[in-house]
Amino acid sequence: MKGGFLKLVVLIIGLNVFYTYIGLYFLPQSKSLPPKTYNIKEGITQDELLKVGEEILYGKGQCMVCHPNAPEAGMRAPAVAGIGGVLLARAKDMDVNPDEYMIQSLVDPNTFIPEGYQGIMPPSQKLLTDGELIAVAAFLQSNGGSVTISFPESLPILEKFKGKGDAEAAVKEEIMKRVHDGLGREIKEFYEKKNEDNWHKRFLSKTELAKEGGK
Numbered sequence: 540m541k542g543g544f545l546k547l548v549v550l551i552i553g554l555n556v557f558y559t560y561i562g563l564y565f566l567p568q569s570k571s572l573p574p575k576t577y578n579i580k581e582g583i584t585q586d587e588l589l590k591v592g593e594e595i596l597y598g599k600g601q602c603m604v605c606h607p608n609a610p611e612a613g614m615r616a617p618a619v620a621g622i623g624g625v626l627l628a629r630a631k632d633m634d635v636n637p638d639e640y641m642i643q644s645l646v647d648p649n650t651f652i653p654e655g656y657q658g659i660m661p662p663s664q665k666l667l668t669d670g671e672l673i674a675v676a677a678f679l680q681s682n683g684g685s686v687t688i689s690f691p692e693s694l695p696i697l698e699k700f701k702g703k704g705d706a707e708a709a710v711k712e713e714i715m716k717r718v719h720d721g722l723g724r725e726i727k728e729f730y731e732k733k734n735e736d737n738w739h740k741r742f743l744s745k746t747e748l749a750k751e752g753g754k
């Protein structure tokens with residue numbers, strides 16, 4: 540009787556070890572690791588920078604949640620394929636520096652919104668370090684454009700636009716909170732009346748609203 544009990548205990552422990560082993564070695568792990576920080580230092584080659592940029596675009600940056608690789612019907616964000624060329628052409632058209640335009644697209648995404656899209660892209664600096672932002676920007680340029688962004692030379696551009704994106708994100712958050720609280724309804728209605736679909740981009744005080752002709 541005593542021996543039977545012991546055998547049962549050994550069997551149970553053995554089965555547990557067996558299944559733990561199967562679980563650890565054969566099943567896909569769904570454990571989510573904290574995003575790693577890429578080590579981007581002065582002296583990194585352009586090739587390395589582009590490789591890291593690609594990894595970030597398809598991984599840590601979470602960009603593909605919205606951006607499709609190739610154009611597709613109903614896409615809610617521009618496709619990655621050829622994006623470097625598209626932005627380069629548009630920058631030339633707008634007579635702005637292409638490096639600035641690319642980097643600004645990442646850290647202050649709502650200043651220029653291409654037709655057909657909405658300003659839903661979050662500023663990327665919430666997720667990525669300065670080096671990582673430069674790497675992604677360079678990689679995007681390599682998609683049909685010419686790579687002129689490099690590390691650390693392009694850091695001053697980042698500094699120029701990061702604050703702008705941060706400020707806008709803060710305003711947007713505040714508006715969304717107010718809309719959520721019901722306080723922003725009048726602002727929303729005002730802009731809806733004006734057929735302005737970017738109403739959430741701006742926040743006006745009551746006095747400013749009155750000045751603009753709203754209630």
Ligand code: HEC
Nearest residue numbers: 600602605615616617644648651652653656658659660663
């Ligand atoms: C929540 C969805 C979303 C996520 C996540 C997102 N984007 Fe975007 N992105 C958009 C939308 C929508 C646009 C177009 C509107 C705009 O410019 O803000 C856009 C525009 C862009 C543009 C400019 C494209 C153009 O034609 O002007 C670039 C470059 C870009 N995103 C890169 C990225 C990168 C890199 C990441 C990841 C670090 C990222 N996006 C994450 C939605 C997203």
